[in-house]
Amino acid sequence: MSLEVSLQHQFPRFALDVSFSAPEGVTVLFGRSGSGKTTVVNAVAGLFRPQSGRLVLQGECLFDSQQRLTVPSHRRRMGYVFQEGRLFPHLTVQQNLKFGRWFAPRDADLVPVERVVTLLGIEHLLKRKPGALSGGEKQRVAIGRALLSGPRLLLMDEPLAALDEPRKAEILPYLERLRDETRIPILYVSHSLAEVGRLATTVVILENGKIVRSGPAAEVLSDPEVVPTLGIREAGAVVAAKVLQHHDDGLTELSVSSGRLLLPQCQAAPGSELRLRILAHEVILSLKPPEQISALNQLPATVISIHEGSGPGVIVVLQSGTDRLLARLTRRSAQALALAPGTLCFAIIKSVAIAQRDVGTSGSPLDPFE
Amino acid sequence: MNGLSPEEWEAVRLSLQVALWATLVSLPLGIGVAVLLARTHFRGKQLLNGLVHLPLILPPVVTGYLLLMLFGRRGPLGAFLEEAFGVVIAFRWTGAALACGLMGFPLMVRAIRLALEAVDPKLEQAAQTLGANRFLTFVLVTLPLILPGIVAGAILSFAKAMGEFGATITFVSSIPGETQTLPSAIYALLQVPGGESGALRLVLVSVLIAFGALAASEWLAQSVARRISGS
Numbered sequence: 176m177s178l179e180v181s182l183q184h185q186f187p188r189f190a191l192d193v194s195f196s197a198p199e200g201v202t203v204l205f206g207r208s209g210s211g212k213t214t215v216v217n218a219v220a221g222l223f224r225p226q227s228g229r230l231v232l233q234g235e236c237l238f239d240s241q242q243r244l245t246v247p248s249h250r251r252r253m254g255y256v257f258q259e260g261r262l263f264p265h266l267t268v269q270q271n272l273k274f275g276r277w278f279a280p281r282d283a284d285l286v287p288v289e290r291v292v293t294l295l296g297i298e299h300l301l302k303r304k305p306g307a308l309s310g311g312e313k314q315r316v317a318i319g320r321a322l323l324s325g326p327r328l329l330l331m332d333e334p335l336a337a338l339d340e341p342r343k344a345e346i347l348p349y350l351e352r353l354r355d356e357t358r359i360p361i362l363y364v365s366h367s368l369a370e371v372g373r374l375a376t377t378v379v380i381l382e383n384g385k386i387v388r389s390g391p392a393a394e395v396l397s398d399p400e401v402v403p404t405l406g407i408r409e410a411g412a413v414v415a416a417k418v419l420q421h422h423d424d425g426l427t428e429l430s431v432s433s434g435r436l437l438l439p440q441c442q443a444a445p446g447s448e449l450r451l452r453i454l455a456h457e458v459i460l461s462l463k464p465p466e467q468i469s470a471l472n473q474l475p476a477t478v479i480s481i482h483e484g485s486g487p488g489v490i491v492v493l494q495s496g497t498d499r500l501l502a503r504l505t506r507r508s509a510q511a512l513a514l515a516p517g518t519l520c521f522a523i524i525k526s527v528a529i530a531q532r533d534v535g536t537s538g539s540p541l542d543p544f545e
Numbered sequence: 546m547n548g549l550s551p552e553e554w555e556a557v558r559l560s561l562q563v564a565l566w567a568t569l570v571s572l573p574l575g576i577g578v579a580v581l582l583a584r585t586h587f588r589g590k591q592l593l594n595g596l597v598h599l600p601l602i603l604p605p606v607v608t609g610y611l612l613l614m615l616f617g618r619r620g621p622l623g624a625f626l627e628e629a630f631g632v633v634i635a636f637r638w639t640g641a642a643l644a645c646g647l648m649g650f651p652l653m654v655r656a657i658r659l660a661l662e663a664v665d666p667k668l669e670q671a672a673q674t675l676g677a678n679r680f681l682t683f684v685l686v687t688l689p690l691i692l693p694g695i696v697a698g699a700i701l702s703f704a705k706a707m708g709e710f711g712a713t714i715t716f717v718s719s720i721p722g723e724t725q726t727l728p729s730a731i732y733a734l735l736q737v738p739g740g741e742s743g744a745l746r747l748v749l750v751s752v753l754i755a756f757g758a759l760a761a762s763e764w765l766a767q768s769v770a771r772r773i774s775g776s
Contacts, residue, residue: 185639221673255674262669263671263686265772324676330674
């Protein structure tokens, strides 16, 4: 189950030239607006024909400019979730959901409608028309419609961008369940690092039509070289964690590879696995085990490398257990502590720094769609 | 007011028949031409656009005369139709329907084209990614969405056909019971002394039919819009 992409197209103002592969799970195309993300997804869907390139999905060639081969959009069997939903206004939610099913081939591996309806929590909307739905409801129906067409790949072009924060928070858990409970690979366009940290298995970073970096999410996000692209305030590592127990004072104890963390307001049940995003500017370094300090979370770490930019700050890459962390310090503090590769230190993380919306559940072994 | 005479009833019936056929036959053509003009690019598109609009700018008498030259029994198309199918159009009610349909065609195409241009092509793209080919996309998505425009176009064409005079009288004359529609009957009555009261009755009937068509189109458009918005 994978998608191989190689596309080149010369636009009047910029050139698109990308090659990457999207394995199982969620591959996030990340980049600023205008970096070419949507063009790539449209080319994969067959809505845009690039000047040259090749697309292969599960061994089937969908587009090959050298062989002059283009499989038309309606035969590609991709579930596309658009930014604006694009529900058919004249059909009910139920008819919208079943639209793609009318055309799915008989041998398609179709998910039962009831299961998707339950997964997305849209039972009560089935008889309504899209005009009577809220933005979040529309987007859930759009996701269901794409999923029910029996797709071999799901394409999602910033499905949350048009929504406000509460609506985003409403839909993200459904996307996580989708990632964890179906085997369909997802190509997901986003310019929000919070979404990347929460959903991505693989990250492809685009800038001006070119790929800056691509690879497994934890690796790419903790790579100091991509910090300038991601934006210094958003830089941070993604760490896997397991819920140990909930304490009476509202804090939840989690274990990570190098120790334990305390996190406020976490609803996940003990034993469940989470992904935490730890922002670089929320990490403080200390050479000694800190005492009498308000921050609750301390992890032992080893400095791997120190990256200097043009400004007064530096990014320190740390190995903590099997995880990588990023810390953003001033150059002056780095010198005062005499930090160098190999230095043993303690990473102090303010527990408030682990924002709830950045906490995602990671893949669970159970798969109700099998 | 006393009732209509049999001849007057005949004019009303004939007018409705002519307008209905003119509308029904030109509707699929109108949708096709509107799709060509709104959604495709080809050489000669401007020429087609000009031809469609020609009846709107030419004097109706000129359109009628051109029809007579083409479809008259000695005209190239008229002779062909009579030889090949035994169909005669000139001076028959079918000829009146042809003239009326032609005069209403630009109005119909315009209404449907406007509706087509208001449909977001992104919805059609969405249908394609869901597996619908171009034809099914048109039938399942585009057509239902332009239904208000089609209704409006059909009503406009029908109203135009009910009132068409110049092209009809030039092409098929004004034969009572065969080609004498409401406007030509009114005109004929005004030409004879004492015909004013009959003309007045037919004028009233015309006004009633026009208002009826308008009300029907309003009601249709609203019920279609309600179905689409789902409120």
